[in-house]
Amino acid sequence: MSGGALSSEWAPSFDAVPRSAFLPELIWPFDMKAGTSIAVSRTDDPAVWCGYADADVPVVTQWDDGEHTGRDPGQVSTSSASMPSVVFRMLRDLDVRPGNRVLEIGTGTGWNAALLAHRVGAENVVTVEVDGAVAERARSALERFGAGVRVIHGDGYEGCPESAPYDRIIVTAGVRHVPFAWVEQTRPGGLIVAPWGTHYGNGDCVARLAVAADGQSASGAFTGPVEFMKLRAQRLPPVVHGDYVTGGPGDRDTSSTSLTENMFLGERFSSQRFAVSLRVPHCHHVIADKRDGARPVWLYGLTDRSWACVMFRDDGEARVWQSGPRRLWSEAEAAHRWWENEGRPGHDRFGLTVTAEGQAAWLDTPNRSWPV
Structure with missing residues (x-):
């Protein structure tokens, strides 16, 4: 059992x-x-x-x-x-x-x-x-x-x-x-x-x-x-897509990324997802269903109305749209790059420290920490 x-x-x-x-x-x-x-x-x-x-x-x-x-x-x-x-x-x-x-x-x-x-x-x-x-x-x-x-x-x-x-x-x-x-x-x-x-x-x-x-x-x-x-007491209130994605094409930046769906997402409990979650603060992501070989992944800012969408495709480079004060996909891509450069650490190389002032995540040692 x-x-x-x-x-x-x-x-x-x-x-x-x-x-x-x-x-x-x-x-x-x-x-x-x-x-x-x-x-x-x-x-x-x-x-x-x-x-x-x-x-x-x-x-x-x-x-x-x-x-x-x-x-x-x-x-x-x-x-x-x-x-x-x-x-x-x-x-x-x-x-x-x-x-x-x-x-x-x-x-x-x-x-x-x-x-x-x-x-x-x-x-x-x-x-x-x-x-x-x-x-x-x-x-x-x-x-x-x-x-x-x-x-x-x-x-x-x-x-x-x-x-x-x-x-x-x-x-x-x-x-x-x-x-x-x-x-x-x-x-x-x-x-x-x-x-x-x-x-x-x-x-x-x-x-x-x-x-x-x-x-x-x-x-x-x-x-x-x-x-x-x-x-x-700590549930996330519903993130309403329509509150973020407003206006026309001119309100967003368009680019592309060499990251593939598997590289960025991995498995459901993959260490890269956990690493990105620690390095991109005040952000919620949603993985949409795949249709016709394409899967959108949405990022929503939780302190403002910044948003990003990366459209992963099975047969080509992924397109990216970003809008708002933050460039959430740029942050996520940088977090993934950091994880790669650190040797793709697993969950057990990360840790957490809690004090009266707040909490901080760390990699390998509490001396390498950042607020979360």
Whole structure:
């Protein structure tokens, strides 16, 4: 269930705490073959339900912040049970020891909190959930299972200062800014593990941050790419194309690029995409569908109405259009060139440092950092 990556220290917890004990009657697992979420009822088809509960796939448990009704998938998934392999990877990164005090941001189904409780003791785990209905369901599931974890309905962005300090903080939602409150609530030498990224895209990378001896910063390398639902306080508002692309051809610059689609985009979780996301601030990109051998990629500025479009083609050089105070494609192309010149670094060569003044990304060492 953990994708073949389960280590000996966590095996007893995963054996004793099945994900199925924390899933609701109706779930929407992601079907890998269909490439979409499907509705599965334990009442109607218990064998299929149990199969997905035990499979290494993400399972949506809430759509549209609870406004969704019916069996069909909703518009936006807003609570879920993560892939068991991802859950294990993050718990491994957390490096908990028996007796550690742990704060979890994002209770979800309660399964992750129950795994932690089995390892460190339920009295040492506090979990915070922003959605009241989700928090109540998780509290009930944890009580039925016999894991007396303290579940708090609140905004995890603020942490849980009344129970601090913690030895470990683990975050189960995508973060765009690590609040310094989490650093303040972690003991010096403690760890914060969180999926982090920029608004460039939906992808995240797991940051493993060690709190400094003086408690004034937390820093560490990324351990690998993931994708999580975003912390509700940090969701990106909708980017409306029509608010950017206005006027006629005279309002934009036209050029070309020698970069190909594969060179620039790579795979979904490619390190070049992550590098560009770190080097082109306050920008969101959208990859459109390919038609007739052509794929447009759009870049939108988040602090002004700058935009760019590169039209990659299978049979020729890509054309570029740019408009606004920033030349976003020029920035993106320069970021890709920087990544190439640095030896095409993977995710684990990048890191993040958080202080009271803000956060900075770095390559290889915190001494080579820039604000993000």
